[in-house]
Amino acid sequence: MKVSSYGEVLWDDLPSGKVLGGAPLNVVARLASFGVDASIISRCGKDADGEELLRQIAAKNVSTNLIQIDDEQATSLVKVTLNHSGSATYDIVYPCAWDKIALNEAALARVADSDVLVYGSLVMRDAVSRATLNTLLPRAKFKIFDVNLRAPHYELNCLLEAMKQADLIKLNDEELYELAAAFGSPYHSMAQNIQFIADLTKTQHICITLGGHGALYYRAGEIHAHHGYCVKVVDTVGAGDSFLAGFIYKFLQGAEPKDILTFACALGSLVASKRGATAAVSMDEILTFINPKA
Template identity: 40%
Template sequence: MTESNTKKVVAFGEVLWDCLPSGLFLGGAPLNVAYHASRLGATSYLASAVGKDFLGDEVVRRFEASGVQTDLLKRHPRWPTGASVASLDKSGDATYEILEKVAWDEIALEEEDSPILASADAFVFGSLAARTESNRSLLLGLLERTEALKVCDVNLRAPHDDLDLALSLLKRSDVIKVNDEELRRLVGGDEGEFLDCIKALNQKTGVDLICVTLGSKGAMLWRRGRFFSLPPDDISVADTIGAGDAFTAALTMGLLEKRGLEECLVRALKLSSFVASKRGAQPLYKPRKLFS
């Protein structure tokens, strides 16, 4: 891990273009986390892959402009840059059709990348990128070796929503972030057993720090029986794309900066609410102004 005040965050997984009715928007949960971690002051990396195509070139250009490091972003020799077809409902919530056999389905890191991975303060990952055997093998190896804070942001998107795989990854994490629907799916609980569901997930995984996002009701942070629950900021929602990823980034940075759990939750909700009030997952902002 790094010894300087600047934290190093590595996010592992998908990078893709969201094809919306209003145009193409760069996305993917790990990419969004890396973007916001960079905005929040970290040296951030995305361990992923893009194709040797125009969209891949544009990803690299956007990374360089935003401050996200490109060292762990590889170019796949055969497969194209990832994409998804996204549609928004009347409330601004998004649904996705994620294309397969794309570059991030086969992430290939090299020996020369080891120093970056070994010095990471946080390693953020999800379950979607583990949909291929090669990525699963790579991810499990990285989780076995890293000494970083391991943050798992579950991403149960059909048909890539293998609950056994998700639980296997969660057991290897230090921090779990799920939404309320994912929580109930993972433990088989119903709406009337919310806290019991959190305790059940703790028992299934052995992870003591669990965060549950509740949509319009805010979020809850649970640690060893203590919990904080807060509502979101009062905003006009433009779209929810990337809001959960912004939450994950702010939560991760708060934990790395040794902030109190309630302050971590306040900052994560403030950033996610801000992102939901804007179009697209990567709006520009100044953290000092946002959190003042």
């Protein structure tokens, strides 16, 4: 398996201290822990935060060859606030280094050679990184759009175009309802709104995460469901990213929808029960979590 992602690399400034973050990075870091050839196309500042960021990314076996160094913009630092239930809100400074990702031949070659390209909505907030992404997308074999709505850092017309280019769209339930309504859906049920988005974007694969209640996977007109796992939540930072990594891992193995969702939901739940987006989770831990008596 060879997976690349495009987008933000940053420090999440949590109450407990700074931890490595950024949804595109979290996804490939988790995949790398399963032995996947993982790389990220991004940009950090020429500063101490950038040096440490590169060191820690490399330590997670994610290639840093396509992380550019910016002489002007600083490495991204995001202030994260957690509520009583561990849910996070984010203060994302603009501009920062990953807003200025430049196009180069190495990135084009890596995307063309990858099984999957993962990209998110946050990196499209700046015209420079958005233009680079739009040039990379046609080179990708399979495109996964990981929607992460962080107001005010998105525009509806850019989101719709990115959704139309995707082979698989991943959203949470709140994002589904928000975008469906914004794009003119007359429907109130989740199933109808998923179908509305599928018809609007001509997308055959849509994944909806439901927090502790599991996830739905729409594939070519049929909706598959997993109802989730009960865990004591420490923080939700990166849980959805690990869910997506688990989804991609099983999807590329050609697993059945129910098995894809089971594995992805288990991985996301385990990450939510630990501190930080890239907390260690072994394959044995996941399998034991799914089948404790196996």
